Amino acid sequence: MYVCSECGQESAKWVGRCPACGQWNTMKEIKVAAGPVKGGAKLSALNSQFSAQNKPVLVHDIQADAEVRIDMGDGELNRVLGGGLVQGSLVLLGGEPGIGKSTLILQTVLRLRDRKILYVSGEESARQIKLRADRLIGSEKGGPSHLLILCETSLEAIYEHIQEEEPDLVVIDSIQTIQTEGVESSPGSLSQIRECAASLLKFAKSGGCSVILIGHITKEGTLAGPKVLEHIVDCVLQFEGDQHYMYRILRAIKNRFGSTSELGIYEMLQGGLRQVSNPSELLLTEGREGLSGIAICSAIEGVRPLLIETQALVSTAAYGTAQRSATGFDNRRLGMLLAVLEKRVGFKLAQKDVFLNIAGGLRVTDPAMDLSVIAAVLSSNVDAAIDPDTCLCGEVGLSGEIRPVSRLEQRIAEAEKLGFRRMLVPAQGLKGIDQKHLKLDLVPVHRVAEAVRELFG
Numbered sequence: 001m002y003v004c005s006e007c008g009q010e011s012a013k014w015v016g017r018c019p020a021c022g023q024w025n026t027m028k029e030i031k032v033a034a035g036p037v038k039g040g041a042k043l044s045a046l047n048s049q050f051s052a053q054n055k056p057v058l059v060h061d062i063q064a065d066a067e068v069r070i071d072m073g074d075g076e077l078n079r080v081l082g083g084g085l086v087q088g089s090l091v092l093l094g095g096e097p098g099i100g101k102s103t104l105i106l107q108t109v110l111r112l113r114d115r116k117i118l119y120v121s122g123e124e125s126a127r128q129i130k131l132r133a134d135r136l137i138g139s140e141k142g143g144p145s146h147l148l149i150l151c152e153t154s155l156e157a158i159y160e161h162i163q164e165e166e167p168d169l170v171v172i173d174s175i176q177t178i179q180t181e182g183v184e185s186s187p188g189s190l191s192q193i194r195e196c197a198a199s200l201l202k203f204a205k206s207g208g209c210s211v212i213l214i215g216h217i218t219k220e221g222t223l224a225g226p227k228v229l230e231h232i233v234d235c236v237l238q239f240e241g242d243q244h245y246m247y248r249i250l251r252a253i254k255n256r257f258g259s260t261s262e263l264g265i266y267e268m269l270q271g272g273l274r275q276v277s278n279p280s281e282l283l284l285t286e287g288r289e290g291l292s293g294i295a296i297c298s299a300i301e302g303v304r305p306l307l308i309e310t311q312a313l314v315s316t317a318a319y320g321t322a323q324r325s326a327t328g329f330d331n332r333r334l335g336m337l338l339a340v341l342e343k344r345v346g347f348k349l350a351q352k353d354v355f356l357n358i359a360g361g362l363r364v365t366d367p368a369m370d371l372s373v374i375a376a377v378l379s380s381n382v383d384a385a386i387d388p389d390t391c392l393c394g395e396v397g398l399s400g401e402i403r404p405v406s407r408l409e410q411r412i413a414e415a416e417k418l419g420f421r422r423m424l425v426p427a428q429g430l431k432g433i434d435q436k437h438l439k440l441d442l443v444p445v446h447r448v449a450e451a452v453r454e455l456f457g
Contacts, residue, residue: 002027003190030191031184067257070210073111076266076275080237080250082258088208089257090201094215095239100248100273101214102173104239107136107272109171113146118167122153122177136272153187155180155196167209174214197232230254241361248273249362262302280307280418283360289388293380296391297372298411299364305414307391309359310369312376317353328358329373337373337396344400345448347381368405370396371424374448375455384456389421400448404429416440424451
């Protein structure tokens with residue numbers, strides 16, 4: 001049989017384009033046994049032990065209490081998960097090789113001393129995990145007594161150890177190395193990943209034991225394995241960042257128990273990953289006085305306000321066609337803002353290259369970034385620096401108007417906390433905001449032309 005690695009569509013013959021999702025060259029061959037496979041009955045028996053007898057119930061008879069969550073001892077991880085790890089949930093953590101996935105999970109479970117944890121590794125030996133644990137917590141006398149290490153790749157053997165130990169949390173590192181005897185294919189194949197993930201989901205939901213899966217990603221940046229793997233799990237976390245830099249970003253791609261707009265920021269140190277509780281200070285460059293092409297925006301990611309540095313470079317086009325390049329920002333939105341500048345403000349940028357970068361490796365989707373993008377582009381174009389004590393926020397419309405943004409009070413409070421003295425805000429968003437006790441001056445602007453005059457005179 002052939003299965004699409006993007007959507008899980010099955011086909012009896014190979015086709016170049018998936019008929020369900022329309023993607024090309026995604027049909028992968030899997031083996032389907034004609035009769036009962038050796039080991040299949042054993043896996044079915046183990047699954048039946050975890051599952052109870054299910055019966056239909058009326059909706060008003062179902063107890064809808066709040067989910068029981070496990071405090072992970074990590075404020076950043078708890079925020080991204082929506083308040084902690086839900087008991088009986090299946091979580092998938094993905095990221096590039098060497099980014100720190102195993103380090104993040106290991107240092108987290110080492111803190112959970114009131115829980116019994118089984119850490120299953122199919123990639124490293126027990127000695128390698130011990131050396132990493134010693135580096136993360138130091139060589140404590142006796143070491144942690146709540147963490148069990150198991151080096152195993154057979155799903156049936158893992159279930160037997162789970163029955164013996166009865167842990168509160170199971171970590172699988174990684175799902176691509178686990179195989180079951182019920183499927184005749186190599187570990188990491190589509191059929192193996194799908195069967196193992198479905199079995200672990202049934203175990204987690206019926207037994208109430210939370211399971212964390214660590215997964216690899218492909219060269220395209222997507223999670224390895226079939227797309228149905230993301231449909232099976234309750235929560236998909238992505239661990240991002242450049243391994244040549246020390247900052248890492250944890251964001252939720254899918255979360256059945258919380259928001260997907262939250263992000264956590266870590267700093268990679270010799271002793272592991274450190275939580276960054278105030279990322280605004282790390283995202284701002286020191287000594288930016290007198291530098292053109294830099295504007296500071298007060299943005300919101302999830303429930304957290306961040307002061308983000310927007311960098312722009314405008315130069316004469318070396319070739320016939322001007323380049324438009326944005327890192328961490330939507331390229332099409334950049335083109336729209338440049339068109340507004342040319343049509344509504346009168347700046348001619350058609351024959352100039354424009355490069356935009358969001359400092360710190362962040363990807364920002366907040367529309368309040370529009371005003372800071374325009375300010376950074378104009379600052380680089382005229383080679384005039386913006387006052388380092390000024391920050392901005394505001395959405396720019398196609399008519400050149402500055403539209404109000406959500407949760408303006410939180411943005412103002414974050415800018416005030418970091419010592420900014422002046423802030424350009426949408427004039428329509430100031431209704432109901434008490435300005436008497438503020439330590440910074442709020443400058444209301446209606447149009448882009450007004451903001452340009454306030455910044456550059």
